[in-house]
Amino acid sequence: MIHQISLVCFCVVNIFMFFGDAGAKVPAVIVFGDSTVDAGNNNYIKTLAKSNYLPYGRDFPGGKPTGRFCNGRLVTDFISEAFGLKQTIPAYLDPAYGIEDFATGVAFASAATGYDNLTSNVLSVIPMWKELEYFKEYEKKLFRFMGKNNAKNMLREALYLISAGTNDFIENYYIIPAGRRTQFTVEEYSNYLVGNSESFIREIYNLGARKISLAGLPPIGCIPILRSLNIKGGGACRADCNKLARDFGRKLIALTAKLNKELTGIKILFLNVYNPALHVINNPHAYGIENVATACCYLCNRDSPFTCMDANTYAFWDAVHPTEKLYHIVADHLMKTTLAELV
Numbered sequence: 001m002i003h004q005i006s007l008v009c010f011c012v013v014n015i016f017m018f019f020g021d022a023g024a025k026v027p028a029v030i031v032f033g034d035s036t037v038d039a040g041n042n043n044y045i046k047t048l049a050k051s052n053y054l055p056y057g058r059d060f061p062g063g064k065p066t067g068r069f070c071n072g073r074l075v076t077d078f079i080s081e082a083f084g085l086k087q088t089i090p091a092y093l094d095p096a097y098g099i100e101d102f103a104t105g106v107a108f109a110s111a112a113t114g115y116d117n118l119t120s121n122v123l124s125v126i127p128m129w130k131e132l133e134y135f136k137e138y139e140k141k142l143f144r145f146m147g148k149n150n151a152k153n154m155l156r157e158a159l160y161l162i163s164a165g166t167n168d169f170i171e172n173y174y175i176i177p178a179g180r181r182t183q184f185t186v187e188e189y190s191n192y193l194v195g196n197s198e199s200f201i202r203e204i205y206n207l208g209a210r211k212i213s214l215a216g217l218p219p220i221g222c223i224p225i226l227r228s229l230n231i232k233g234g235g236a237c238r239a240d241c242n243k244l245a246r247d248f249g250r251k252l253i254a255l256t257a258k259l260n261k262e263l264t265g266i267k268i269l270f271l272n273v274y275n276p277a278l279h280v281i282n283n284p285h286a287y288g289i290e291n292v293a294t295a296c297c298y299l300c301n302r303d304s305p306f307t308c309m310d311a312n313t314y315a316f317w318d319a320v321h322p323t324e325k326l327y328h329i330v331a332d333h334l335m336k337t338t339l340a341e342l343v
């Protein structure tokens, strides 16, 4: 009898804790940035930076291409699921979704964008300032949908995730001949981008964001396109590009420390995606991965005859972007480390 009573009490307490917790934790994941986190916004703008065709998305639920630059889901989708929210975060511009869907997570990200306005111009994609404009529009819709107070609470407790910077360096700084290289040293350009990142964070803070996660750069020297062009280096990762990614990450860490001190009530977490991704690249077999040097679908399109059979044995899906497998590993790592305190 005593056992039964204590069991009942135990269950009641657990249920209470479960529901009590649910309200206080992360009610939505709100995403800004580039192709690492774009869930398909570029499908609805005029640009060449699109991936809404097979075999992109072939391992996504339903096997459909969504505009994610991946065979399946992205880090942000796995993070959303880990917080008990949706399995996939919808793109804000996708007319198939409405404010009732976006209320628990939304992506404003646009592939090929960057912290620098000129980067988004290269392929005519959505600049970061415009992502912010969409966010303001979203806030207004949210006020109407759930009432101003509820919406403000939700926006305060939500997790914001920002992932950008790769295109600024690779596309705008290194590839475009008349790009930023003619105006800035790498060091100056890094500082310029970090300054833009800071302004962006201050803007979303002023709009009510408090839990912000800022992703660093992945080991960009290891993306297949840079490896395949590294003929002198025997196809190895480009050490200089990886160093650039680490240096940029250190500047973002300093930025998060500064803003955590200065802005009342803010919690900014730096997401180190570099270390877990490089660990996979250096120890693929520990993760069941066979191939880290080349992509499953190198110049990825419908007619590409060389697409691999099983993307789960690859770290990279196309010449630039990771597979769902690598994204899943990185998301699991982040949930166990930096993001654990929000669960």
Ligand SMILES: *[C@@H]1O[C@H](CO)[C@@H](O)[C@H](O)[C@H]1NC(C)=O
Residues within 6 Å of the ligand: 117, 129, 196
């Ligand atoms: C980018 O462009 C927008 C719109 O013209 C402008 O408001 C913003 O200040 C620009 N950002 C930077 C860092 O130049």
